[in-house]
Amino acid sequence: MSVVDAAASVFCREGYAGANIDLIAAEAGVSRQTVYNHHGDKENLFVAVVRDLTERCNAGIFATIASFPDQPTDLEADLIAFAVRMNRNCICNRDGRFLRKLIQAEGERYPELFAEWREQGPGRTWSALAARFARLAFAGHLSIGDPDVAARQFLALVNAELQITFMLGGMPTEEEVLCSATNGVRTFLSAFARKKSPAGKQAALAHA
Amino acid sequence: MSVVDAAASVFCREGYAGANIDLIAAEAGVSRQTVYNHHGDKENLFVAVVRDLTERCNAGIFATIASFPDQPTDLEADLIAFAVRMNRNCICNRDGRFLRKLIQAEGERYPELFAEWREQGPGRTWSALAARFARLAFAGHLSIGDPDVAARQFLALVNAELQITFMLGGMPTEEEVLCSATNGVRTFLSAFARKKSPAGKQAALAHA
DNA sequence: GACGAATTGGACAAGCCTGTCTAAATTTGT
DNA sequence: ACAAATTTAGACAGGCTTGTCCAATTCGTC
Numbered sequence: 001m002s003v004v005d006a007a008a009s010v011f012c013r014e015g016y017a018g019a020n021i022d023l024i025a026a027e028a029g030v031s032r033q034t035v036y037n038h039h040g041d042k043e044n045l046f047v048a049v050v051r052d053l054t055e056r057c058n059a060g061i062f063a064t065i066a067s068f069p070d071q072p073t074d075l076e077a078d079l080i081a082f083a084v085r086m087n088r089n090c091i092c093n094r095d096g097r098f099l100r101k102l103i104q105a106e107g108e109r110y111p112e113l114f115a116e117w118r119e120q121g122p123g124r125t126w127s128a129l130a131a132r133f134a135r136l137a138f139a140g141h142l143s144i145g146d147p148d149v150a151a152r153q154f155l156a157l158v159n160a161e162l163q164i165t166f167m168l169g170g171m172p173t174e175e176e177v178l179c180s181a182t183n184g185v186r187t188f189l190s191a192f193a194r195k196k197s198p199a200g201k202q203a204a205l206a207h208a
Numbered sequence: 209m210s211v212v213d214a215a216a217s218v219f220c221r222e223g224y225a226g227a228n229i230d231l232i233a234a235e236a237g238v239s240r241q242t243v244y245n246h247h248g249d250k251e252n253l254f255v256a257v258v259r260d261l262t263e264r265c266n267a268g269i270f271a272t273i274a275s276f277p278d279q280p281t282d283l284e285a286d287l288i289a290f291a292v293r294m295n296r297n298c299i300c301n302r303d304g305r306f307l308r309k310l311i312q313a314e315g316e317r318y319p320e321l322f323a324e325w326r327e328q329g330p331g332r333t334w335s336a337l338a339a340r341f342a343r344l345a346f347a348g349h350l351s352i353g354d355p356d357v358a359a360r361q362f363l364a365l366v367n368a369e370l371q372i373t374f375m376l377g378g379m380p381t382e383e384e385v386l387c388s389a390t391n392g393v394r395t396f397l398s399a400f401a402r403k404k405s406p407a408g409k410q411a412a413l414a415h416a
Numbered sequence: 417g418a419c420g421a422a423t424t425g426g427a428c429a430a431g432c433c434t435g436t437c438t439a440a441a442t443t444t445g446t
Numbered sequence: 447a448c449a450a451a452t453t454t455a456g457a458c459a460g461g462c463t464t465g466t467c468c469a470a471t472t473c474g475t476c
Contacts, residue, residue, distance in 0.1 A: 015313060018225030021434070031454045036435070100375070105223060105313050107376040114376065122372055149391050152368045160364035161357075164330055167308070168315040168322065183357050190399035229464070239424045244465065 003028045003035055008049045012098045016046060016106050046106075047113060053099040054117045061090045061125050068132040075141055076189055083158040083181035091159065092172055101169065126151050143194045150192060157184035211236045211243055216257045220306045224254060224314050254314075255321060261307040262325045269298045269333050276340040283349055284397055291366040291389035299367065300380055309377065334359050351402045358400060365392035 006028035010019045021042060025032040039045040064085050069078035090096050099117075107114045130147035133154070137144040144150045161180035165172045172180075214236035218227045229250060233240040247253040272293050277286035298304050307325075315322045338355035341362070345352040352358045369388035373380045380388075 013316070015223040015225050017223050020432090032434095033436095033455085034453060037453080041435070101312065103375055104309065104377070108221070118372065118376070146391075149369075149395075152371075153365055153392070153395050156364040156368035156371070157361055160360045163360075163364070164326065167311055168326070169312070183354075184361070187357075187361050187399045191395045192398070228462090240464095241425080241466095242423060245422080249465070250463095 001028055003030060003038060004045075004049055004052050007035075007045050008053060008098050008102075011046060011049055012101045016042075016109070047110075050099070050102060050110070050113055050117070053095050053102070054121065056095045057090065057099050058121055058124075060093070060095065061086075061121070062128065064089050065125070065128050065132065068129070070132065070135060071139075072136070072141060076185060079185045079189070080178075080181050083154075083185055084177055086155075087158065087162070087172075087177045087181060088174075091166075092162070092177065097166070097169065097171070100166070126155075129154070140194060142192045144192055153191075154184075154188055157188050160184055209236055211238060211246055212253075212257055212260050215243075215253050216261060216306050216310075219254060219257055220309045224317070255318075258307070258310060258318075258321055258325070261303050261310070262329065264303045265298065265307050266329055266332075268301070268303065269294075269329070270336065272297050273333070273336050273340065276337070278340065278343060279347075280344075280349060284393060287393045287397070288386075288389050291362075291393055292385055294363075295366065295370070295380075295385045295389060296382075299374075300370070300385065305374070305377065305379070308374070334363075337362070348402060350400045352400055361399075362392075362396055365396050368392055 003024070007019070007024045010024045010027060014020070014023075019042075021035055022032055024045075025035045028035070035045065039048055064082075067082065067085060069075075069082055072078040103114055103117065126148060129151040133142065133144055133150050134147040136142045137147070142150075158181045159166075161183065162172050162176060165176070211232070215227070215232045218232045218235060222228070222231075227250070229243055230240055232253075233243045236243070243253065247256055272290075275290065275293060277283075277290055280286040311322055311325065334356060337359040341350065341352055341358050342355040344350045345355070350358075366389045367374075369391065370380050370384060373384070
């Protein structure tokens with residue numbers, strides 16, 4: 001295991017203040033001196049960890065969004081499969097859980113570091129996802145007022161049943177992921193399936 | 209400010225390991241010795257903080273659930289108002305944000321302490337809310353498959369737009385709360401408004 | 417005003433952690 | 447095989463924190 005990977009694990013488990021360089025070195029299988037040679041000091045190492053996690057998470061998210069079902073054959077099944085991929089490969093995996101925890105725990109202490117993440121991560125993710133939903137709506141598969149709102153609500157719905165597990169840092173089972181995705185997508189489609197009623201009713205409030 | 213309140217603030221800001229008893233004492237306006245006289249040691253103080261937050265949060269949540277619109281006059285407006293109360297008084301307020309952060313940061317280190325919270329907090333909250341939705345469905349206002357799923361999805365939807373703010377420990381504005389609640393309730397009602405189609409389509413997967 | 421209880425400030429030991437230094441050992445490139 | 451670069455183990459100083467002790471002071475109550 002690389003030094004940065006070990007550091008990510010220890011920072012997440014113990015928090016920044018509680019993380020011990022000796023422990024990181026031991027977990028990485030190197031001497032403490034090597035950690036200092038490579039990364040200078042603790043804060044530097046922490047920044048390297050966050051950058052590494054951010055980069056890998058963003059890559060995973062965009063790879064997954066690329067698999068969005070633009071020409072669905074079975075809309076419900078395709079969206080469920082997409083939601084499961086999203087959860088499995090981006091939200092529930094090691095990098096996703098670690099990054100979330102670091103942001104929650106230390107976000108206020110490093111505003112500029114996480115502002116970067118915020119713009120390139122969720123901001124771009126939601127835009128990209130919203131664009132896909134807009135395309136589905138344009139093709140007549142959905143009836144959507146505001147694609148940005150729909151994208152956020154899609155993610156909220158397919159994760160609705162996993163919140164508690166995430167809160168305690170746990171890893172949901174494959175079955176829980178499937179269950180949450182299925183229930184979420186069904187509700188999403190109940191709300192946004194193509195209707196003949198005017199789209200005005202679904203108009204959303206502008207987002208600040 | 210009481211010692212426990214000051215400790216909650218410092219534990220949340222700095223994490224358990226980074227929290228400094230001197231700082232807690234200063235923020236509470238007492239001497240360090242008084243902190244030790246009252247609470248013994250750091251871990252004891254931490255447990256007292258979590259118990260205090262858990263208790264107050266649960267009280268707030270149940271008080272708010274008691275205001276659920278059982279006989280709505282305008283279902284959408286009443287649910288939006290309820291969602292805003294829920295967010296304002298339980299999720300976004302000081303206690304709610306602090307407790308969430310402590311659970312996320314230290315939940316794994318104190319499994320039994322937070323298991324208690326888990327059973328009495330979210331577990332009972334969701335049951336109580338699910339019962340209210342079931343009553344609305346029984347009275348013909350909604351068409352719901354599984355009330356537990358609906359309750360979780362309701363909460364997920366009305367918070368969908370606030371996730372990022374929560375992640376970074378921020379406090380959403382009144383306008384953001386209203387916006388998220390409005391968009392969430394509208395989508396919720398689009399999905400669960402009374403329909404004439406058979407309820408079977410909304411049947412949800414069993415929850416593990 | 418007087419007495420008991422609580423609070424205060426400060427000193428203090430013990431432990432832990434960071435970050436540096438050094439000399440020896442090991443790996444790497446040629 | 448040799449030389450350069452890297453890694454290692456350990457010692458070490460400096461700083462910070464926890465938790466205790468104690469004498470002086472303040473507070474609440476009668």
